[in-house]
Amino acid sequence: MFTGVIEEIGKIQDIKKKTSSAILSVQAWKIMQDIQLGDSIAVNGVCLTVTSISPNGFTADVMHETLNRSSLGNLRIGNCVNLERAMPANGRFGGHIVSGHIDGIGTISEIRRDDNALWYTIKTPLPILRYIIEKGSIAIDGISLTVARVYKDSFSVSVIPHTASLTTLSGRRVGDSVNLENDCIGKYVERLMGKESQNNNITAGFLAKHGF
Structure with a gap:
């Protein structure tokens, strides 16, 4: 989970394109202080998993679905990208709940x-x-x-x-x-109402009971 507060602007060092996926090499400095393999980093808002680490950056795999849903497929070497590490349990919510799953x-x-x-x-x-x-x-x-x-x-x-x-x-x-x-929140409310409305159970009390 992320908050949408950007920590650093990184730069695309390399892009290895496959048939329907890609590997991004991202140059970064600040966020590399405590990064581990398998950590999640939001790259222009897209949640990616760190697959390798170097002294001045990291690599991440980009799946076919991610390329189709986001603008990552338009990136070129030298482009700048927004970077944010996943929020720690004791971190502050400076923005709002961001999943890193692009709509x-x-x-x-x-x-x-x-x-x-x-x-x-x-x-x-x-x-x-x-x-x-x-x-x-x-x-x-x-x-x-x-x-x-x-x-x-x-x-x-x-x-x-x-x-x-x-x-x-x-x-x-x-x-x-x-x-x-x-x-x-809006997407979950719509989904919940869609399921429950079939039984005509949507009331103010129902929504309050489920935290809305």
Whole structure:
């Protein structure tokens, strides 16, 4: 589990592509202090497993499903990526609950400055947009952000300069693809309601009983 608070910007050193998978070599420094084989690291929001360690980075396998669901397949050598280690049991929740399981891809359709903030508008398909609500949480390339506006085919976030400078958002341009992970709570509520509504058991009391 992750929180969406990026620890470091890494760089892609090498990409070994197979028929339907890939091996990424990622250059990193800060997060390498206590990394072990088998640890989970979010790379642009995608949860990957460390398969080898070097003095200045790590490698991770990327499955076919991951390449299809995320923008990792578009990475090139030299590209920068957001990195976050899995949250320790005694860690702080600086963002929101992020699983590292990408729901899909969005496309940046507009970037504009508003005084000291940067607004990013991201177009995304309806199956992803349906779970995005104003003032709710969204992970964009692994970055925990608050949704500011929701439109019929897109949504916007307002980013402070500190966040942009410490993540890959500062280098993003209109037309770039980004990984999106919806807040998991909405998906679980929908699933639970879908099962229980067949028995007409959805009530305010039922939802409260199950923690909603």
